[in-house]
Amino acid sequence: MSHVTRKSPGRPAESEGVQRGELLDGALQLFAQQGIGGTSLSAIARQAGVTPALLHYYFGNKESLVDTVWRERILPALQPVAGFPAQQGAELTGRELVLAFAQTIIRVVASIDWLPSLWIREVLSPDGQLRPRLTSTVLPQVIGVLTEHIRQGQAAGEINAELDPRLVPVSIIGLTVFALAARPIWGRLPGNEDIDADGLARHVTHLLDHGTSPAHAR
Amino acid sequence: MSHVTRKSPGRPAESEGVQRGELLDGALQLFAQQGIGGTSLSAIARQAGVTPALLHYYFGNKESLVDTVWRERILPALQPVAGFPAQQGAELTGRELVLAFAQTIIRVVASIDWLPSLWIREVLSPDGQLRPRLTSTVLPQVIGVLTEHIRQGQAAGEINAELDPRLVPVSIIGLTVFALAARPIWGRLPGNEDIDADGLARHVTHLLDHGTSPAHAR
Amino acid sequence: MSHVTRKSPGRPAESEGVQRGELLDGALQLFAQQGIGGTSLSAIARQAGVTPALLHYYFGNKESLVDTVWRERILPALQPVAGFPAQQGAELTGRELVLAFAQTIIRVVASIDWLPSLWIREVLSPDGQLRPRLTSTVLPQVIGVLTEHIRQGQAAGEINAELDPRLVPVSIIGLTVFALAARPIWGRLPGNEDIDADGLARHVTHLLDHGTSPAHAR
Amino acid sequence: MSHVTRKSPGRPAESEGVQRGELLDGALQLFAQQGIGGTSLSAIARQAGVTPALLHYYFGNKESLVDTVWRERILPALQPVAGFPAQQGAELTGRELVLAFAQTIIRVVASIDWLPSLWIREVLSPDGQLRPRLTSTVLPQVIGVLTEHIRQGQAAGEINAELDPRLVPVSIIGLTVFALAARPIWGRLPGNEDIDADGLARHVTHLLDHGTSPAHAR
DNA sequence: TATGAATGAGTCTTCATTCAT
DNA sequence: CATGAATGAAGACTCATTCAT
Numbered sequence: 009m010s011h012v013t014r015k016s017p018g019r020p021a022e023s024e025g026v027q028r029g030e031l032l033d034g035a036l037q038l039f040a041q042q043g044i045g046g047t048s049l050s051a052i053a054r055q056a057g058v059t060p061a062l063l064h065y066y067f068g069n070k071e072s073l074v075d076t077v078w079r080e081r082i083l084p085a086l087q088p089v090a091g092f093p094a095q096q097g098a099e100l101t102g103r104e105l106v107l108a109f110a111q112t113i114i115r116v117v118a119s120i121d122w123l124p125s126l127w128i129r130e131v132l133s134p135d136g137q138l139r140p141r142l143t144s145t146v147l148p149q150v151i152g153v154l155t156e157h158i159r160q161g162q163a164a165g166e167i168n169a170e171l172d173p174r175l176v177p178v179s180i181i182g183l184t185v186f187a188l189a190a191r192p193i194w195g196r197l198p199g200n201e202d203i204d205a206d207g208l209a210r211h212v213t214h215l216l217d218h219g220t221s222p223a224h225a226r
Numbered sequence: 227m228s229h230v231t232r233k234s235p236g237r238p239a240e241s242e243g244v245q246r247g248e249l250l251d252g253a254l255q256l257f258a259q260q261g262i263g264g265t266s267l268s269a270i271a272r273q274a275g276v277t278p279a280l281l282h283y284y285f286g287n288k289e290s291l292v293d294t295v296w297r298e299r300i301l302p303a304l305q306p307v308a309g310f311p312a313q314q315g316a317e318l319t320g321r322e323l324v325l326a327f328a329q330t331i332i333r334v335v336a337s338i339d340w341l342p343s344l345w346i347r348e349v350l351s352p353d354g355q356l357r358p359r360l361t362s363t364v365l366p367q368v369i370g371v372l373t374e375h376i377r378q379g380q381a382a383g384e385i386n387a388e389l390d391p392r393l394v395p396v397s398i399i400g401l402t403v404f405a406l407a408a409r410p411i412w413g414r415l416p417g418n419e420d421i422d423a424d425g426l427a428r429h430v431t432h433l434l435d436h437g438t439s440p441a442h443a444r
Numbered sequence: 445m446s447h448v449t450r451k452s453p454g455r456p457a458e459s460e461g462v463q464r465g466e467l468l469d470g471a472l473q474l475f476a477q478q479g480i481g482g483t484s485l486s487a488i489a490r491q492a493g494v495t496p497a498l499l500h501y502y503f504g505n506k507e508s509l510v511d512t513v514w515r516e517r518i519l520p521a522l523q524p525v526a527g528f529p530a531q532q533g534a535e536l537t538g539r540e541l542v543l544a545f546a547q548t549i550i551r552v553v554a555s556i557d558w559l560p561s562l563w564i565r566e567v568l569s570p571d572g573q574l575r576p577r578l579t580s581t582v583l584p585q586v587i588g589v590l591t592e593h594i595r596q597g598q599a600a601g602e603i604n605a606e607l608d609p610r611l612v613p614v615s616i617i618g619l620t621v622f623a624l625a626a627r628p629i630w631g632r633l634p635g636n637e638d639i640d641a642d643g644l645a646r647h648v649t650h651l652l653d654h655g656t657s658p659a660h661a662r
Numbered sequence: 663m664s665h666v667t668r669k670s671p672g673r674p675a676e677s678e679g680v681q682r683g684e685l686l687d688g689a690l691q692l693f694a695q696q697g698i699g700g701t702s703l704s705a706i707a708r709q710a711g712v713t714p715a716l717l718h719y720y721f722g723n724k725e726s727l728v729d730t731v732w733r734e735r736i737l738p739a740l741q742p743v744a745g746f747p748a749q750q751g752a753e754l755t756g757r758e759l760v761l762a763f764a765q766t767i768i769r770v771v772a773s774i775d776w777l778p779s780l781w782i783r784e785v786l787s788p789d790g791q792l793r794p795r796l797t798s799t800v801l802p803q804v805i806g807v808l809t810e811h812i813r814q815g816q817a818a819g820e821i822n823a824e825l826d827p828r829l830v831p832v833s834i835i836g837l838t839v840f841a842l843a844a845r846p847i848w849g850r851l852p853g854n855e856d857i858d859a860d861g862l863a864r865h866v867t868h869l870l871d872h873g874t875s876p877a878h879a880r
Numbered sequence: 881t882a883t884g885a886a887t888g889a890g891t892c893t894t895c896a897t898t899c900a901t
Numbered sequence: 902c903a904t905g906a907a908t909g910a911a912g913a914c915t916c917a918t919t920c921a922t
Contacts (some may be wrong), residue, residue, distance in 0.1 A: 027906095041352055046263050048891065059908050064893065066906095103438055129351045132407055134259060134343050143411055151415065167438050172429040174421065175405070178412050179433055182400035187393070189350055193361055194396050197369065203392065211390040215397055219437035220321055220386050266916060277883055282918065463885095477788055482699050484912060495887055500914060502885095539874055565787045568843055570695060570779050579847055587851065603874050608865040610857065611841070614848050615869055618836035623829070625786055629797055630832050633805065639828065647826040651833055655873035656757055656815075656822050702895060713904055718897065 028066055031056055035073060036081050040122035043129045044074055044137045078141055085123065088116050090146045102161020106176065109154060110212050113184040118205035124189035151177045183212045246284055249274055253291060254299050258340035261347050262292055262355045296359050303341065306334050308364045320379020324394065327372060328430050331402040336423035342407035369395045401430045464502055467492055471509060472517050476558035479565045480510055480573045514577055521559065524552050526582045538597020542612065545590060546648050549620040554641035560625035587613045619648045682720055685710050689727060690735050694776035697783050698728055698791045732795050739777065742770050744800045756815020760830065763808060764866050767838040772859035778843035805831045837866045 034056045038047040049070055053060040067073035083090075092112055100108060117123050130138035154177045161167035187208055194200055252274045256265040267288060271278040285291035301308075310330055318326060335341050348354040349361075372395045379385035405412075405426055412418055470492045474483040485506055489496040503509035519526075528548055536544060553559050566572035567579075590613045597603035623644055630636055688710045692701040703724060707714040721727035737744075746766055754762060771777045784790035785797075808831045815821035841862055848854055 043261070043263070043351065043353075045261070046353075049893090050890075060892080061894085061908060061910095062906080065908095070892065106438055125350075125352050128346055132343075132404075132411075133261065133347045134410065135261075135264075139411070143414075147411070148415055151412070161438075165440055165442065168432060168436055168440050170428075170432040170441075171438065172421065172425060174412070174415075174418050175426065175429045176433075176438075178405050178408060179401055179430070181408075182402075182404035183397055184400075186350075186400035186404040187396050190396060190399070192352065193350075193357070193365070194369070194392070196361075197366055197392075200392050203390065207390060208393065210388075211393045212397070214386060214388040215394075215434075215437060217437045218386055218439050219433060219435045220324055220389065220394075221436050222383055222386050223388075224383065267918090268916070278917080279883055279885095279919085280881090283882065288917065479697075479699070479787065479789075481697070482789075485914090486912075496913080497887060497915085498885080501887095504914095506913065542874055561786075561788050564782055568840075568847075569697065569783045570846065571697075571700075575847070579850075583847070584851055587848070597874075601876055601878065604868060604872055604876050606864075606868040606877075607874065608857065608861060610848070610851075610854050611862065611865045612869075612874075614841050614844060615837055615866070617844075618838075618840035619833055620836075622786075622836035622840040623832050626832060626835070628788065629786075629793070629801070630805070630828070632797075633802055633828075636828050639826065643826060644829065646824075647829045648833070650822060650824040651830075651873060652869075653873045654822055654875050655869060655871045656760055656825065656830075657872050658819055658822050659824075660819065703897090704895070714896080715898085715904060715906095716902090719903065724896065 027056065027058065031058070031063065031066060032077055032081055035077055036122055036126075039074075039077065039130070040126045049073075074137055078138060082123075082126070082138070083146075085116070085120050086146065089113055090150060092150065101166055102157045102164070103167050105154070105157050106161075106167075106180065107213055107216055110180050110184055110216055111209050113180070114188065114205055114209045114212065117185055117188050118208075124185060124191075127185055128189045154180075180216070183215065184208075187212070245274065245276065249276070249281065249284065250295055250299055253295050254340055254344075257292075257295065257348070258344045267291075292355055293359075296356060300341075300344070300356070301364075303334075303338050304364065307331055308368055310368065319384055320375045320382070321385050323372070323375050324379075324385070324398065325431055325434055328398050328402055328434060329427050331398065332406065332423055332427045332430065335403055335406050336426075342403060342409075345403055346407045372398075398434070401433065402426075405430070463492065463494065467494070467499065467502060468513055468517055472513050472558055472562075475510075475513065475566070476562045485509075510573055514574060518559075518562070518574070519582075521552075521556050522582065525549055526586060528586065537602055538593045538600070539603050541590070541593050542597075542603075542616065543649055543652055546616050546620055546652055547645050549616070550624065550641055550645045550648065553621055553624050554644075560621060560627075563621055564625045590616075616652070619651065620644075623648070681710065681712065685712070685717065685720065686731055686735055689731050690776055690780075693728075693731065693784070694780045703727075728791055729795075732792060736777075736780070736792070737800075739770075739774050740800065743767055744804055746804065755820055756811045756818070757821050759808070759811050760815075760821075760834065761867055761870055764834050764838055764870055765863050767834070768842065768859055768863045768866065771839055771842050772862075778839060778845075781839055782843045808834075834870070837869065838862075841866070 031052065035047070035052045038052055038055065041047075042051075049060045049063050052073075053063055063073060067076055089112060092109055117127075126138070130136035131142050133139070155173050158167055158171075158173040158176050162169045162171070162173060188205075195203065249270065253265070253270045256270055256273065259265075260269075267278045267281045270291075271281055281291060285294055307330060310327055335345075344356070348356040351357070373391050376385055376389075376391040376394050380387045380389070380391060406423075413421065467488065471483070471488045474488055474491065477483075478487075485496045485499045488509075489499055499509060503512055525548060528545055553563075562574070566574035569575070591609050594603055594607075594609040594612050598605050598607070598609060624641075631639065685706065689701070689706045692706055692709065695701075696705075703714045703717045706727075707717055717727060721730055743766060746763055771781075780792070784792040787793070809827050812821055812825075812827040812830050816823045816825070816827060842859075849857065
């Protein structure tokens with residue numbers, strides 16, 4: 009540890025490297041397609057037209073590559089969702105917030121092709137490699153804030169009191185992220201080709217609004 | 227799916243082998259815990275106190291083992307869900323059917339510990355090894371029947387007409403299977419320890435019933 | 445962990461395997477020639493006409509291979525030295541014991557071609573891989589017993605009182621093991637070709653007996 | 663070994679480079695700690711806060727770095743031992759010379775922390791990287807001169823005639839260098855903490871003087 | 881019926897080295 | 902003067918698979 013003022017040599021800093029970003033993008037794509045555990049460094053390198061050794065040169069080891077992908081690609085993409093309640097909480101009622109949250113998720117997640125499958129595989133799976141990263145900070149906080157708003161909405165008689173407020177965020181994510189992740193399945197069923205993110209958003213909004221109960225019953 | 231009764235020489239028939247069933251059970255457990263791709267034959271063999279060679283002796287190769295697990299363990303467990311509408315469709319209105327379906331899923335899935343994670347990982351993931359098996363037969367049929375009932379319910383003014391009938395089954399699965407798969411995450415949040423399958427079933431039922439709209443608005 | 449009574453399958457027991465012993469012998473030779481750290485499993489495998497994977501099949505990993513070589517080859521070879529004082533201590537005076545010990549070392553070590561260099565490299569070197577194994581048990585004990593005998597010899601006026609008894613064992617090893625390890629060096633010097641283990645033993649005996657002082661001075 | 667005064671273009675001359683000396687020092691330390699083969703250029707570079715490429719820039723390749731360390735660090739440190747007999751031979755008898763030589767070695771080697779392990783590892787080991795360098799010039803010469811003095815001492819009845827004169831230098835080195843290299847082992851045994859280089863020198867002197875024979879026998 | 885022996889391909893990783901800048 | 906980028910070769914290790922017994 010010499011007291012030089014220049015950055016420590018021998019390993020590229022975050023800003024350098026022409027292809028560093030492309031390597032991250034490629035890794036992200038493959039992670040989404042095949043899972044993190046199922047994606048070898050060779051595969052990432054091959055796809056980028058590069059040697060596996062270069063990946064080690066840039067990122068040190070696989071875990072650190074995953075970590076970099078998480079910090080530089082996934083977290084930023086999650087930003088609109090993660091910071092959601094803080095941004096909009098003030099002006100909305102609890103019920104509006106729920107609907108707005110669902111719509112935000114759909115908008116964000118649908119616009120990022122790699123997000124749903126990555127979420128499914130690496131967050132939801134028991135040993136998903138992103139689960140600890142997500143569940144340690146961002147997720148509990150978002151859920152907590154949301155749950156609190158819902159509780160207040162119920163107290164104000166504005167939200168169905170029979171719902172479990174702690175499960176509402178889970179339900180929202182199930183209705184949105186899960187549905188988007190499963191789109192390759194239901195989207196290919198005959199007659200479903202025309203359903204897009206907007207259609208899904210409308211459907212989810214109505215379901216969250218009144219459930220299956222018909223208009224005349226309200 | 228015929229029951230093989232004859233002994234094919236050199237390869238054990240399905241009925242033979244003291245431990246064949248135990249091997250399948252062990253494989254299933256590991257598949258659920260670590261994913262199919264993440265589970266080596268050695269791991270399965272080790273856990274069963276057996277040689278990897280025995281797995282080949284019994285099942286030929288890994289893919290065929292997966293196939294056997296699918297046919298002999300997973301499909302039977304899915305039976306109650308797969309045959310659902312046929313069994314109960316007659317006596318129920320469309321709306322009741324939706325609720326009953328959700329409850330059936332929760333009951334079945336919650337009682338089979340390995341099901342949620344396997345579903346998430348191997349059905350929902352883009353290259354999940356069970357996806358083709360599921361989407362080729364059982365799934366479209368269940369969804370199709372369900373969708374049809376919902377459509378009729380909407381036509382009868384009994385179900386919220388603004389929902390997309392094709393997305394209702396997806397939503398139900400999202401509200402149930404996804405929630406159960408994510409239970410290790412939300413179940414560990416402070417204050418959530420007491421939520422069980424019944425609580426989830428009630429919550430989902432109410433959400434499907436009236437959404438977030440409060441009682442006085444109906 | 446099933447309660448089978450047969451030995452756990454999947455890894456060969458110590459007695460089996462036609463070539464297991466040959467692999468250990470080959471490894472030992474290479475360890476002595478190139479050091480343990482400098483010997484790759486590939487090299488051992490190549491020399492034995494075998495795949496590196498077979499070495500993993502037999503021994504699990506490199507460290508365990510080293511351990512096996514230690515237990516099944518090196519320790520047994522060291523036996524005569526390790527058990528020395530216990531065997532002969534009773535009948536010999538302290539001074540005779542010192543001489544007999546030196547001769548035993550030379551006899552044993554000179555007859556095992558791989559021992560000196562292995563000792564030098566893997567015991568004496570700061571991070572030698574055998575050092576912990578040796579210094580944890582056998583070495584301190586042998587040295588301790590020897591030191592005690594020397595101390596008694598000094599008390600009895602039978603051994604040069606000016607020697608540090610704690611350093612005598614070290615000196616003996618230096619005069620013997622070191623000399624044998626260095627034989628490739630001094631043995632190649634012109635005029636030294638005829639020096640054999642017996643010659644070395646005689647020389648060391650005389651040196652330990654009277655040092656450099658000439659006969660007439662006694 | 664001429665001092666290069668001219669700048670060869672494209673490759674730094676020996677006098678240039680702020681850190682060249684520090685790199686050599688660092689390399690030497692690591693060589694002593696981990697062995698030459700066990701020390702990567704990256705490790706040396708890292709320790710110095712420098713790029714591996716710089717090492718190539720300065721020294722061309724690893725072997726040439728080793729060579730430079732040898733020429734510019736090790737050889738000079740060995741100077742007092744290498745030039746020993748030439749300096750003091752005239753005024754001393756053969757027997758005095760032996761003792762003085764042993765004391766010189768202990769003094770020199772004990773004061774240079776990296777010397778013993780380097781000697782053990784890289785000179786004594788069969789494929790030690792310094793062995794050819796040492797055995798080609800300096801060692802045979804020192805040994806030769808010493809042997810000759812001893813022979814003369816024996817002829818003069820001044821040195822124990824039963825010793826093999828060719829083995830006396832080897833014995834001296836075994837009693838000194840080996841003992842110092844092994845100090846981490848015996849120095850840690852309980853009760854040995856107080857033995858220092860002087861104590862070792864005294865012990866070796868007495869051993870070389872009269873061996874184990876007690877005073878009254880002389 | 882079941883296994884021990886054996887392997888080729890592929891995993892992550894390290895290393896010495898090159899070269900344009 | 903010194904580095905960042907890049908690589909081929911090799912290291913330990915895992916895995917699915919084969920095959921004779």
